[in-house]
Each structure stands twice: as C-alpha cells, then as structure tokens.
Amino acid sequence: MGLRGPLAGVLALLLTTIPIASAMADPVPAAAIDRDVTAALRRFGVPGAAVQVTRQGTVIYTKAFGSRDVPGGAPVRPDTFFEIGSITKQFTAAAILQLQEAGKLQVDRALADYLPDAPHAAEVTLRQLLTHTSGLHEYLDGPGIDELATRPIAYPDLIARVAPLPLDFPPGSRWSYSNTGYLLLGKVIEAVSGESYRAYLQHHIFDPLGLGEMRTTAEEPHLSNMAIGHHHVDGRLERAGIIGPDWAGPAGFLVMRLSDLAVWDASLRSGKVISADSYRQMTTPFMTSQNGSADYGFGLFVGTVYGQPRIGHTGGSLGFTTADEYFPRQDVRIVALTNLGDNSPEAGEALTNIVFADLYPALVAAAERPAPDEDTHVTQAATDAFRDLQTGGDYAHFGAILGAKLANGKGAKFVTDLGPYGAPTAATFKGARQSGAERWYDYVLHFGPGVFLSFAVRLGEDGKVAGFSIG
Incomplete structure (x- = not known):
C-alpha cells in the first residue's frame, strides 16, 4: 500500500456528463476521451471514476463514469467524494511553507529543532522529509499492513514501528518514497502552530479558500455521495477497507471532489496559499548527492511524460487510486479519481496519461518514436x-x-x-x-x-x- 481481468457483468459504466463549452481554439476530443477512458476502466476492472481537464484556467471536460459501489451501486457523479491518498502531501508541504513564511520554522533546520524526540531527529532536515530523501524507513511496511491500517492507532505506536530502525541511507544521498517523513511533518506543524494538523488545515487552507468543512477518511462512512473503495483479490473485485485517519494522516487522509481539487490547484499556483517563491520551492526537484535529481520537490513529483514537463502527484490507498497532474507547457491539468486500489498499475495515473494522449496525439506519437541504431x-x-x-x-x-x-x-x-x-x-x-x-x-x-x-x-x-x- 502506498500513500502513492476484465470485470465482466459488473461494470455498468453509467455515464454522467456535464457539457462544458470550451473557450479554447483547439476542440476538446470529448468523444475520444469518453471512449478511451471507458475502455481503460473495463481493462482494469475499475468500478467508477471521475475525470476533469482544465486548460488555461477553464474547465473544458468533466465526466463521471461507472458506479460508486458494486454490484448495482449508484452512479458516480462529478461531485462524488473520493479518497485522494497521497495528494494530501501537497497540503502538508504547503502548510510547512506557510509556517516558514510566518517565521515559525526553516526547512533547512534539523527535525530535532521542532521534534527532538523523533527518530534520527538530529540527522535529518525538514527539506529531506519533504523530498523523501531522509532515509527514514517506511512506517507502512510490514506484514498484514492492509488489515492493520484499518484499525485505530496512536501516534507513539505508529512511530514505534520505525524508531528502532537505522536509516535506510545517509540523508540527502538518495530518494526513496517514505510516508514517515510526512507523518513527522504533520507533527512539526502541530508543534510550531499550536493547532492540531486537522485544525491547521481547516483554519489556514480550507476556510480561506472557501472549501468548507474538511473531510477525511474518518468521515467517509457518513458521506452519502462517497465512492466505496475496491480492490482485486485473486482476480475478484472486493470492497476494500477504509484506511484509518490515524494511519494516513498528513501523508494521505483527505477525501475530496473534483471541484475541491480544482479550487486547490488554482489557488496553490496563483499565490492564494503560499508565495510565488514558496511555490517555486515546491516545484524544484531535490538534487541527491549520489543519484542527481530526485524528480521530486515538496509534495510534488517534477518530471516528464511523453517528453513533456509534468508536475503533480498520484494517490493510492486500500481502495482508491487517483492522480492530479499539471502540464505547464500546455497549461493543462488532468485529474482522475478512481475507486480501485490496485497499484500495479495505478488506474488514476493511467487515465491521466490516456486523456493527455487524446488531447495531444501528435506530441505522444513523436515521443513514442524509437531512437535510431536499435540493436x-x-x-x-x-x-x-x-x-x-x-x-x-x-x-x-x-x-x-x-x-x-x-x-x-x-x-x-x-x-x-x-x-x-x-x-x-x-x-x-x-x-x-x-x-x-x-x-x-x-x-x-x-x-x-x-x-x-x-x-x-x-x-x-x-x-x-x-x-x-x-x-
């Protein structure tokens, strides 16, 4: 689990569409996107999904596919709630940068300055936690984690899973995805702000942006328009457990809709959440001492796909995979939320790739040409x-x-x-x-x-x- 056969007869693929007129010169290939996303959902056995495309600040495509639950579940709607998993990390990173702007912390200071009792606190910096280069071991590793992660747990018991372990590598030398860093960053936010992590996000991000009440996996059972998570077990589609908010927390416990993420994405880039300089820090890849670029900034992957720059994040939990990807060269953002938790491959990221290919087929064709002199x-x-x-x-x-x-x-x-x-x-x-x-x-x-x-x-x-x- 990362807080990162056809289903014949089950996937009804009920479609709900919002017609959106595009102000852009290029037409939106809606029919092709509909067809290719539908085919992908059948291929992966995904019960339901919600997809949105924004270009130059205008929503040009929104569509809901399939069912919130199976069998016979209500259809997904564009305003259906999904777990967003590790997309939560953007919110945690932005909160850290808000606190830096307020003079309450510095990302290049040691973790020990804020959490002296944390594992390896004197050896790692906040920047290394933000960029997954600290070497701290992953607290979600271990046998039976999918079942364990549905139960309540206290923070001391969570951190005890990694506290006795040595660092996996010298801090800053390599990149290795670690939810542990974001668990600790959440505690840093609490230590320097005097608020709980949840209260901080509500008061300093959700309220100012007009996003309303923050929802997490704790509220999931009580949301009437909530997608139900699923995964495949021995080839059969089954309901997945809900990851406990204690387990996911600052690394991946948010539950959101397409419209919520649209507000968040636009606000983060436009300076409504953090300054332009802080946003540049979020989107600047960390350079490791051994392997060069980590292709990761603060809570954001920074890389390329189809030869095009891409900034964003995927999310994965027990029953959901999601992706929120921005292509700066095209000024296009593609968001895909799915209620399938299989991670090999992740349906959310696959859908964003498919949609980009439908929007820019010539770019994709050029990127997929082989290099010369193949043996x-x-x-x-x-x-x-x-x-x-x-x-x-x-x-x-x-x-x-x-x-x-x-x-x-x-x-x-x-x-x-x-x-x-x-x-x-x-x-x-x-x-x-x-x-x-x-x-x-x-x-x-x-x-x-x-x-x-x-x-x-x-x-x-x-x-x-x-x-x-x-x-």
Whole structure:
C-alpha cells in the first residue's frame, strides 16, 4: 500500500456528463476521451471514476463514469467524494511553507529543532522529509499492513514501528518514497502552530479558500455521495477497507471532489496559499548527492511524460487510486479519481496519461518514436528478462550472478509488483548510454494505452542481462 481481468457483468459504466463549452481554439476530443477512458476502466476492472481537464484556467471536460459501489451501486457523479491518498502531501508541504513564511520554522533546520524526540531527529532536515530523501524507513511496511491500517492507532505506536530502525541511507544521498517523513511533518506543524494538523488545515487552507468543512477518511462512512473503495483479490473485485485517519494522516487522509481539487490547484499556483517563491520551492526537484535529481520537490513529483514537463502527484490507498497532474507547457491539468486500489498499475495515473494522449496525439506519437541504431538482439534480451521478472522461475535470461540472486528470493517482489501489468505490448528503444565502463540500453515498455514503465539494462559478455533498473 502506498500513500502513492476484465470485470465482466459488473461494470455498468453509467455515464454522467456535464457539457462544458470550451473557450479554447483547439476542440476538446470529448468523444475520444469518453471512449478511451471507458475502455481503460473495463481493462482494469475499475468500478467508477471521475475525470476533469482544465486548460488555461477553464474547465473544458468533466465526466463521471461507472458506479460508486458494486454490484448495482449508484452512479458516480462529478461531485462524488473520493479518497485522494497521497495528494494530501501537497497540503502538508504547503502548510510547512506557510509556517516558514510566518517565521515559525526553516526547512533547512534539523527535525530535532521542532521534534527532538523523533527518530534520527538530529540527522535529518525538514527539506529531506519533504523530498523523501531522509532515509527514514517506511512506517507502512510490514506484514498484514492492509488489515492493520484499518484499525485505530496512536501516534507513539505508529512511530514505534520505525524508531528502532537505522536509516535506510545517509540523508540527502538518495530518494526513496517514505510516508514517515510526512507523518513527522504533520507533527512539526502541530508543534510550531499550536493547532492540531486537522485544525491547521481547516483554519489556514480550507476556510480561506472557501472549501468548507474538511473531510477525511474518518468521515467517509457518513458521506452519502462517497465512492466505496475496491480492490482485486485473486482476480475478484472486493470492497476494500477504509484506511484509518490515524494511519494516513498528513501523508494521505483527505477525501475530496473534483471541484475541491480544482479550487486547490488554482489557488496553490496563483499565490492564494503560499508565495510565488514558496511555490517555486515546491516545484524544484531535490538534487541527491549520489543519484542527481530526485524528480521530486515538496509534495510534488517534477518530471516528464511523453517528453513533456509534468508536475503533480498520484494517490493510492486500500481502495482508491487517483492522480492530479499539471502540464505547464500546455497549461493543462488532468485529474482522475478512481475507486480501485490496485497499484500495479495505478488506474488514476493511467487515465491521466490516456486523456493527455487524446488531447495531444501528435506530441505522444513523436515521443513514442524509437531512437535510431536499435540493436534488436538487445531489445529481445531486455524484453525476455522483463518477462522473467514478471513470472519468476529460473531467470534464464539473466547472467549467472544476477539470476542466482533473483532466484534466491530477490525476485519475489518483482513478480508481485510487475506481474499484474501483463506482458508488454511494445518496447520502445530510447537510446544507449555509457556509464563508466558499462553500456546501458534504455527502453519504454508499454502495456496498453496509458500504462508504461522505463526499463534499462546492461548486458554481460554472455549476452544476458547483468544489470537492470526500472523507473
């Protein structure tokens, strides 16, 4: 869980549409978006979704698909509530920056200045917590977490899950997604503001923006227009548990509608929440000492897709995956909320990719052209090795040393994480590069519309894969 087979006969795909006239010169390909989103929901077995596109500040497309619950559930509406998961982190990061602007904290100070009893408090800074570069271990790791996370828990018990553990790496040296950092940032907000985290967000963000009463997973059972979370278990769609607000908290406990996120997104960028300088800090990638750019700022991923700059975040919980993605070059924001919690792949992010491809097919076609000088033998070795990672077994397409490590237990995680993607439908060669004495070959593997992974390999003297990376 990250606070990050067709369903025949179940997915009714009831459609609710708000007709919106676009003031833009380019027509909105609404029919194509409808068709492709509907096909994706069937492909992933998603009960319901809500999708919105804003261009140059104007909403140009809003549509609700499918059901809030199955079987026979009421249809999703554009104003249906969804868990937004880790999109919550934007709110936490903005609150920290508000407090910095007020002179109550500094993001480059040690955590110990604000929470002296926190794990490794003297070793990590607030900036490292904000950018997932602290090295603090993930508190949501561990067996049975999906069931545990539905139960009440106190903060001391949560933090005790990681307190005895060493740092995973020296702070600032690498990037590794860690909800622990945002759990601690929530406590920093409380320590320096004198308010609970929830009260701070209500008083300093929700009230000033006119968003009304803040809703979290705690209120979920009492919201009449709330989507019900689902996930697949052994291929069957089942209701998922509700992640406890104590567990998710500043890392992912908000429940919102499309319209709420539209107000939030516009306000954050326009200076209504934090200053322009603070927003630049949120959207500036952290540079790690070992691996260069983390492609992550404060509560926001900062990278590219289809060769276009993209700033945003996904959200995943027990029964929901969501995505809120801004493309600055096109001044377009695409938001997709779904009530399916499967994370391999995440339906929310796939939908935003699909919608962007429908809006800008020429850009996507150009980005998907292969680089010249492809070696088809290397491509075949790479795709065969990737299938080994998905299926396990004897890892015959890997060199002896790496294959033995994967076969002796290291490969189990890849089977779990990559298997649900299914076999790649295409492998696009993106070029070769030299790293010291090693030559690497970069690919984008495709798994149907909107779903792709970066995959790089290097080959040993035997022609088999001796190293790989997945991004």
